[in-house]
Amino acid sequence: MKAIGIFSGGLDSVLSARLLMEQNITPDLITFTTPFFPPDKAIAAARELGLEVTQIDIYGELLSLIKNPVHGLGKNMNPCIDCHALMFRKAGEILAESGEDGFLFSGEVVGQRPMSQNSHSLRVVARDSGQSGRILRPLSAKLMPETEAEEKGLVDRERLLNLSGRGRRPQIALAEKYGLSIPPPAGGCLLTDPMYSRRLKWLLQQRETSDTSWPPARLAEMIKRGRIFSAEPGQWLVVGRNQADNQALDALMEKGDTFFHLEGGPGPTVLLPDLNIAATEATFSLGRSLAAAYGDNGGADVVMVRMGKVGDGHILVETEVTKPARWGDFMEPKECD
Ligand code: SF4
Numbered sequence: 001m002k003a004i005g006i007f008s009g010g011l012d013s014v015l016s017a018r019l020l021m022e023q024n025i026t027p028d029l030i031t032f033t034t035p036f037f038p039p040d041k042a043i044a045a046a047r048e049l050g051l052e053v054t055q056i057d058i059y060g061e062l063l064s065l066i067k068n069p070v071h072g073l074g075k076n077m078n079p080c081i082d083c084h085a086l087m088f089r090k091a092g093e094i095l096a097e098s099g100e101d102g103f104l105f106s107g108e109v110v111g112q113r114p115m116s117q118n119s120h121s122l123r124v125v126a127r128d129s130g131q132s133g134r135i136l137r138p139l140s141a142k143l144m145p146e147t148e149a150e151e152k153g154l155v156d157r158e159r160l161l162n163l164s165g166r167g168r169r170p171q172i173a174l175a176e177k178y179g180l181s182i183p184p185p186a187g188g189c190l191l192t193d194p195m196y197s198r199r200l201k202w203l204l205q206q207r208e209t210s211d212t213s214w215p216p217a218r219l220a221e222m223i224k225r226g227r228i229f230s231a232e233p234g235q236w237l238v239v240g241r242n243q244a245d246n247q248a249l250d251a252l253m254e255k256g257d258t259f260f261h262l263e264g265g266p267g268p269t270v271l272l273p274d275l276n277i278a279a280t281e282a283t284f285s286l287g288r289s290l291a292a293a294y295g296d297n298g299g300a301d302v303v304m305v306r307m308g309k310v311g312d313g314h315i316l317v318e319t320e321v322t323k324p325a326r327w328g329d330f331m332e333p334k335e336c337d
Pocket residue numbers: 037078079080081083084116189190191192
């Protein structure tokens with residue numbers, strides 16, 4: 001018997017797994033990964049439960065739902081109903097492949113989220129995922145129709161809960177009872193973040209919607225970091241704002257990308273990703289100017305900037321230092337930062 005759980009590592013998903021463990025069921029946990037929600041929280045939470053968690057990358061599929069959502073987007077770029085249906089469809093495929101009897105479960109709570117966790121949406125998710133009757137929500141099970149697992153006696157409905165609404169008090173009390181750490185609420189998915197969503201929307205607009213490979217995952221990662229500037233349509237530069245940004249951008253650099261860095265002093269990573277477009281001198285000039293302006297230039301009027309292609313050496317270019325205030329004209333998307 002398999003109990004396959006969609007597991008984010010948030011409090012509700014942890015408790016749903018823990019409730020099943022109370023019934024001597026050992027859940028198989030799955031966490032889905034994309035640049036929008038990393039697996040770290042799920043891995044740590046699964047470890048606390050003494051369970052393994054399998055990671056499955058759904059970036060490409062989720063991206064096409066963001067571009068063409070069947071049930072629309074939420075307040076930002078989050079196609080939550082479609083996303084849940086995708087996740088349950090994937091989990092259902094894994095259950096079918098196992099050839100074992102079982103069910104799927106998640107930590108969803110009826111009425112907790114206006115768009116994706118009302119009774120209607122939960123039914124739509126079950127239908128669209130092709131898993132109707134197979135999805136158990138342990139925290140709200142008693143408020144929902146019996147699932148196949150409950151009918152067959154695979155799980156004892158009486159020992160499941162009847163939670164609803166947005167409050168977290170019952171969940172916190174339960175976590176305390178089980179001695180589990182309490183993760184902070186939300187903050188998991190960047191598609192619900194207004195700033196990130198604005199950047200993603202801008203990034204999507206750089207290519208035709210029909211270009212299914214756009215944007216590659218590393219660009220969706222890159223726009224989490226730094227400020228973005230553009231001197232010419234389709235050519236853009238990312239400038240790290242702090243050490244964490246710089247390290248992340250350095251790690252994301254690939255062969256063909258162009259970098260700019262203040263020579264002889266600390267400064268941000270300035271990165272021009274290789275987008276298969278021949279960058280113009282206006283873009284190179286902007287990259288050098290940004291490295292000079294945002295680096296520790298010691299008040300000099302002219303500095304040297306190291307500029308090169310990853311894997312292809314570099315040159316030093318004398319660059320005039322211009323005040324950062326000027327760069328607002330080049331900032332993309334316009335409302336960012
Ligand atoms: S918040 Fe993000 S991960 Fe969660 S359902 Fe919505 S789009 Fe998917």
